[in-house]
Amino acid sequence: MIKTLDVETIRKDFPIFKTGIAYLDSANTSQRPRQVTAAMVEYFEKFNSNVHRAAYRIAEEATVRYEATREKVRDLINAASTKEIIYTRGTTEAINLVAYSWGRKHIKHGDLIVLTLLEHHSNIVPWQILAAEKGATIEYVDIDERGELRLDQFQKLLEHSPKLVAFGQVSNALGTINPAQEMVAAAKAAGATVLVDGAQGAPHQGVDVRALGCDFYAFSGHKMLGPTGAGILYGRRELLEAMDPFMSGGDMIKAVRIEGTTYHELPWKFEAGTQAIAEVIGLGAAVDYLSALGMDAVRAHEREITEYAYEALSDVEGLTLYGPPPSRRAGVISFSIEGIHPHDLATIADRDQVCLRAGHHCAMPLMTRLGVAATARASFYVYTQKDEVDRLVGSIKEAQRIFK
Amino acid sequence: MSTRAGTAADDQFYREYILDHYKNPRNFGRLENPDISHEEDNPLCGDVIGMDFRVKDGVIEDIRFHGRGCAISQASASLLTERLKGLPLEDAKKIGKADVLGELGIDISPARIKCALLSLKVLKVGAYGLAGNDEDEE
Numbered sequence A: 001m002i003k004t005l006d007v008e009t010i011r012k013d014f015p016i017f018k019t020g021i022a023y024l025d026s027a028n029t030s031q032r033p034r035q036v037t038a039a040m041v042e043y044f045e046k047f048n049s050n051v052h053r054a055a056y057r058i059a060e061e062a063t064v065r066y067e068a069t070r071e072k073v074r075d076l077i078n079a080a081s082t083k084e085i086i087y088t089r090g091t092t093e094a095i096n097l098v099a100y101s102w103g104r105k106h107i108k109h110g111d112l113i114v115l116t117l118l119e120h121h122s123n124i125v126p127w128q129i130l131a132a133e134k135g136a137t138i139e140y141v142d143i144d145e146r147g148e149l150r151l152d153q154f155q156k157l158l159e160h161s162p163k164l165v166a167f168g169q170v171s172n173a174l175g176t177i178n179p180a181q182e183m184v185a186a187a188k189a190a191g192a193t194v195l196v197d198g199a200q201g202a203p204h205q206g207v208d209v210r211a212l213g214c215d216f217y218a219f220s221g222h223k224m225l226g227p228t229g230a231g232i233l234y235g236r237r238e239l240l241e242a243m244d245p246f247m248s249g250g251d252m253i254k255a256v257r258i259e260g261t262t263y264h265e266l267p268w269k270f271e272a273g274t275q276a277i278a279e280v281i282g283l284g285a286a287v288d289y290l291s292a293l294g295m296d297a298v299r300a301h302e303r304e305i306t307e308y309a310y311e312a313l314s315d316v317e318g319l320t321l322y323g324p325p326p327s328r329r330a331g332v333i334s335f336s337i338e339g340i341h342p343h344d345l346a347t348i349a350d351r352d353q354v355c356l357r358a359g360h361h362c363a364m365p366l367m368t369r370l371g372v373a374a375t376a377r378a379s380f381y382v383y384t385q386k387d388e389v390d391r392l393v394g395s396i397k398e399a400q401r402i403f404k
Numbered sequence B: 001m002s003t004r005a006g007t008a009a010d011d012q013f014y015r016e017y018i019l020d021h022y023k024n025p026r027n028f029g030r031l032e033n034p035d036i037s038h039e040e041d042n043p044l045c046g047d048v049i050g051m052d053f054r055v056k057d058g059v060i061e062d063i064r065f066h067g068r069g070c071a072i073s074q075a076s077a078s079l080l081t082e083r084l085k086g087l088p089l090e091d092a093k094k095i096g097k098a099d100v101l102g103e104l105g106i107d108i109s110p111a112r113i114k115c116a117l118l119s120l121k122v123l124k125v126g127a128y129g130l131a132g133n134d135e136d137e138e
């Protein structure tokens, strides 16, 4: 049996809720529990120093804690080795790293890159830049009327032997859960290298990268209870070994000589310069927190809240919901209200301390496809209560009263 | 910002006249063969505003605006066209941010300032060819 989350107890770990906000923007960035900030403060106050460099005790302690996050993350996503866990600033940097270090070496003139219309800009723009530089082509898998990927079209594109296939595990704009396993298997069978954007997957669905079988998996700590500035690139060792560094300078080298430099081994080859030490330690605490809750319980809670919110919003007159039914989506609901621009709705919700996202959610190609300029978006996490959803519905009704 | 309003009429932000300009925009539509026509957008929220001007003897004889977006961007455009109609171009040139915000008459948060000033940007860039943007300059 799946554990259920004790949300009331969980919320006590999040001091920000004392301000009275209803926080419905976790897909953007999550809140952080006391345990995460405490781990960071402990570093600042007890063993603040640089890692990997100094020969004194507090630096050793800092290094141990900093490196401990790697094992926690490895365990969380079931990677084969900590050598496959690269610290980055977040998903964006992780994808850029792959586009730069892998892409510049392997993508050639005339090659095909397959993306989808559900992608976040950070899984589009680096590939556009690479494609323009190399003379490669990008094709985008379309969505159907439910906001789910057209797998028939995906299969067709695979017949053209793409070099790279990159897609999100979960759409941040619609909440669509993509059939990642099936897509990776098909793409691998077609001979492609596969990157999965796990920014919305790792925090909510969880992942087993070995079962998934992808070559690269990118995600951000700040969307999974960790601080900003620390994220992860998972890469299969074989690929990472063959790649050149992304950034270069201190720390990523073995030896620097006037005649040339030899690079450090994995994972440090990709971690140039002084890293976000406190943030990485904070991410470790966030992984501990999530692991203690259990990803199954996290998913079950989100499903319950999402179903509740979907029902509640469906009952509101003049409200349009985008994306798949609640059973097929993560804790994200995009919607619009007749006659009220999402920004006006967000402004009115804000007066009730309801934090709601309004805009294009960094997915402009998707918005264009949906024929809307912007939507309002509510998203949920481990601490979300039904009461917060009720407050959102209250704000919507208030907006409708003002705009009637 | 404001407290929750009892009725729409006393909402401190979505004032009655703002909602009125939003729902019943003045000078809305297009002009045939305008002397000047320009459009600007705010990609972040998808607001779009375009203006058509008919200018005769240095005076804005007629004006229309079109577009879509939030209440603030649309009401601000509607209010601006009312002010511009019949105004000599030279005088229109002097209209600045303070004027537009003053006319709106509400407290605009930093997050919404781009909405409020989009129509002024259309006026500036379109009618004077001034370099676009931006609200950061003052």
Ligand SMILES: Cc1ncc(COP(=O)(O)O)c(C=O)c1O
Pocket: A027, A028, A089, A090, A091, A092, A093, A120, A122, A123, A168, A170, A171, A172, A197, A199, A200, A220, A222, A231, A362
């Ligand atoms: C699906 C997806 N990919 C990538 C990103 C970018 O993440 P970050 O800004 O942390 O680099 C986000 C964040 O909004 C996202 O939702």
